[in-house]
Amino acid sequence: MISWKKGKVSRVLEALDHIQELDVEVEGTLCCAWNFPLLTGDVSTGDYVYLNTTAVEKKLGSGGYHFVIANLSRIPDPAPGDDGHIMKLRYTPYQVKVLSVEEEASPFHQQIKDFESLEGTPVIVGTLHSMLAPAAAGCLAATQGRARVAFVMTDGAALPLTLSKTVHALKEKGMLAGTVSAGHAFGGDLESVNIYSGLIAAYQVLKAEIIIVTMGPGIVGTGTRWGTTALEQGEIINAVSVLGGQPIAVPRISFADARPRHRGVSHHTLTALERVALREAIIALPEVNTEQHDLINKQLEESGILSHHRVVVRDGSPALRYLEGQGITVKSMGRTPVDDPVFFLAAGAAGSVAAELRKK
Structure with missing residues (x-):
């Protein structure tokens, strides 16, 4: 079963290669979280976010991080498009379109x-x-x-x-x-x-x-x-x-x-x-x-x-x-x-x- 919690972004610590490391306040406790802008859009200090907290609560190998499921403060802008049509994470709410190296539109x-x-x-x-x-x-x-x-x-x-x-x-x-x-x-x-x-x-x-x-x-x-x-x-x-x-x-x-x-x-x-x-x-x-x-x-x-x-x-x-x-x-x-x-x-x-x- 998935565990979900609401949190408030205290600060964006680092934006590294299309991933954001966050401090998030969850039920009065300061926690760490990852956000993937490609999937959920950018987040800023003060935003309320919906978190998947399962891995931390189960003490799994996520390094002590929650994961942002959605930004509750605003709807993200569409990700920049390309000519790709291959879907990864297929048939999930977070399926993402990529330009795969094999497909006809690829320069390779x-x-x-x-x-x-x-x-x-x-x-x-x-x-x-x-x-x-x-x-x-x-x-x-x-x-x-x-x-x-x-x-x-x-x-x-x-x-x-x-x-x-x-x-x-x-x-x-x-x-x-x-x-x-x-x-x-x-x-x-x-x-x-x-x-x-x-x-x-x-x-x-x-x-x-x-x-x-x-x-x-x-x-x-x-x-x-x-x-x-x-x-x-x-x-x-x-x-x-x-x-x-x-x-x-x-x-x-x-x-x-x-x-x-x-x-x-x-x-x-x-x-x-x-x-x-x-x-x-x-x-x-x-x-x-x-x-x-x-x-x-x-x-x-x-x-x-x-x-x-x-x-x-x-x-x-x-x-x-x-x-x-x-x-x-x-x-x-x-x-x-x-x-x-x-x-x-x-x-x-x-x-x-x-x-x-x-x-x-």
Whole structure:
């Protein structure tokens, strides 16, 4: 059941990439809220707003933010139009019209139509959004900052790409050449109908030498083997292979997570790579100590993953040093690289592998 409350905007803290961060007074308490002007129009100090408060009340992973459903003080002006006719969030009250990269009115329509193959382009396939920054840093650290990296965001978690402060920071530092929001995700530099056309757009239009694919901030998990959006990793590996790319899987690895199912290699990764990925991928592993290595290897071997995927071990630490040099901090599940180094080192290792496979 959805929880709704009325609030009054105390101030607009920040307007960042088509998203507004607000202080909102709700029943005498000052709270934080996000507003997406594309969906609900701009809000100003003093406006009364209708809020979806469910995630905060349920203590879900929204970062302690409510979401503006409507501005009760005024009707928003229509969003600027374009020639697009593809709807995202289809058949919901907030369906939004975008100009997808594939459609006839797109200036890139012919490039998408002419696509034949990714021609072996390395594609890093992660699960958690927090893998994006260390993966990109791994690519750049190994190429002295010269790799052209693009990001394709799926709709497995947050749908608005503009919610990602990580993407904003990476673009600000010149670490991403561009972004594509695929499926029902929206707000990228380019929009695509699905993961296939999203990968094609990154290659054909953004001219990516390396592509990174993850969902947006957040993830859906249930503690069951099959009930998680992380399984999309296997499906994306299949898509990359079908299109002629080289998939590189980032395993979710942790030695700080207290949950047994996520110790070592997460059960989500094991299921995605063992049961869902039907095409071969390179699994990038970081250099770890002997005890950690033995557990990881045992998990991969017992799952049968080693029989149809190729494991490559690389040093992921240059990626973390690169991020530090750029002044970019990263966290996953509230943990930093100091708290849970292997998680981030795995993504950095994948970036290093991708750099080696990059076409010169």
